[in-house]
Amino acid sequence: MDQQPGMEERFELECNGATEMLQELFNFKLTRINEDPSQFSLCNNILKAIQIDDLLQDIRPPSRKDEVRGNYPSILDLVKPGSVFVFEVVVIPDKHGLQIKEKDSSKKGDFFQLVRSINTVKVIRIYSRSVRVIDAKLCVYNEYKHMITETVLVHHYFEGYEEIAKLSGVQKLQSLINILLFVKDNILQDSLKNIVEEAAGEVFTLETITDLCYAVCLQDGDDYIGTTNSRSYCCRSIFTVKRIKRTLVQHTLEAIAKLLGTEICRRMSKHIEEQIQIKLQHEFPDLKLDISLTNFNVFAFLFDAFIITIFWPIVAIVLAFSIVSTLLFSVNINDKLWRRSVALEIYHCIMENRNMLMYGILREIRKMCTRTISDLDKALKQLERFKDRMVLLNQQELITEWENRQIFHSEASIIELANDQSVLGSIAGRVNGKPAVKVFLQHDDKKAVSYVFKNCKYPENIHFMNVTEKLKVNAVREINKLAVASIDTSTRNLLHAIIQKEGERIMATHSTVVGIGISRIKDVGAPCIALFCLDKQLIPFGEHKIPEQIEGFPVDIREY
Known part of the structure; x- marks a missing residue:
């Protein structure tokens, strides 16, 4: 069946006309969570990994025609949450009452198949002429009521787009909430001990510690010492050797802590990628996810810092039990043999204090996970508040009003x-x-x-x-032609254009309105749009009050 002229254009105008109100309603952005560097949390890294800003941007109300779909996916297709699907009907009056014509009957089965999908918006879009909007909607509801659920909206093309946009937004927000709930519930608490032990097993080896000790680049005051690859740097003073050794031990432990932190982060990232990312993408196939180590660089830097603090007691222990003999022999600080002996002391000290180190590291990581969960809860509360702003009309209550x-x-x-x-x-x-x-x-x-x-x-x-x-008493109240003639031409033309654009919608959405024209308030005041109605006080069931303004011009409601 051919579409009635102007109907598709009207729907696009309604989408765009609601933009200002919807933009204010959808204007939300997560506040930054826990930016205190001393409070380690993975929350912001996780939000970055799931590309939270893009997801929030995607929750904006649809405004382009291609976002409202008339083609329906097969049962095997992956449907994005909040997608809007439309089934179009036309309500036509005839001598037997109101008749429904489906624009494309072949699509009805596919459309109502989508009813089982709770995370998409299904819209039965109604077109009609010379029929009150509520009457047309009630007629369509009675025809399809056995297939209409809370995610199927009965929508007339004369109505605004707000409810469709809000329902779509609620579904998208709920999908995002479900993603964060999934991540929160799968934070790697149970795997932490294994992750830390595996990382320590790789870092706490004599070979690794020795290589790190060799690579420490030293400087003593203004004197450059370098690494084992640098030229010899010999000392005979026991005090100088002790001072340089302290620096070497500190820098070696810093390198060990940094490497351990990096290895733990790498394993945590891998675990999240293997355990959470795969499950997330199975549950939310449309989700763009980037849980890579690059997203955890800032966290890794902070993580290294707190591991270093755990290692500081080792410095004192190493130096307390080390023996430096000199006077008779000079010490080459860059000699591999001497640095290896220092590395061996560090290694033995770490092995002897391994349990203490592991306990301290696990304690801090568990604190981090607890803070991460707490911070994700804060983000979830923000999203829930955003969702609560989308106050949806209860269509079942509206249907009762229609009836x-x-x-x-x-x-x-x-x-x-x-x-x-x-x-x-x-x-x-x-x-x-x-x-x-x-x-x-x-x-x-x-x-x-x-x-x-x-x-x-x-x-x-x-x-x-x-x-x-x-009618005998009132004669048919006509517009005062003198009042209209006194309005300047440009204003009169603008009012004519508004009536041309909005007149049919006003008449269809307000059952008491039976006429519309240009006039002045009470025939002598400011230019206005005059609406003639059957009863100024009566608001029909399912309808709103007659507007006091239309596109900035006052409305003068005149009763027959």
């Missing part, structure tokens, strides 16, 4: 009143918050009035209008 528009309980009563030639129609809604009904009669009909009072769901507040008599 309240029918003033009779039974179908038989509806049919009987429809056959009564004196009854032109009725509108049910609220006046000052209380249910009320207005019934429009072609002429006075006591039998019809009695029947309505007897069968109406809201008998306590029924008003009847004899339309024929009302």
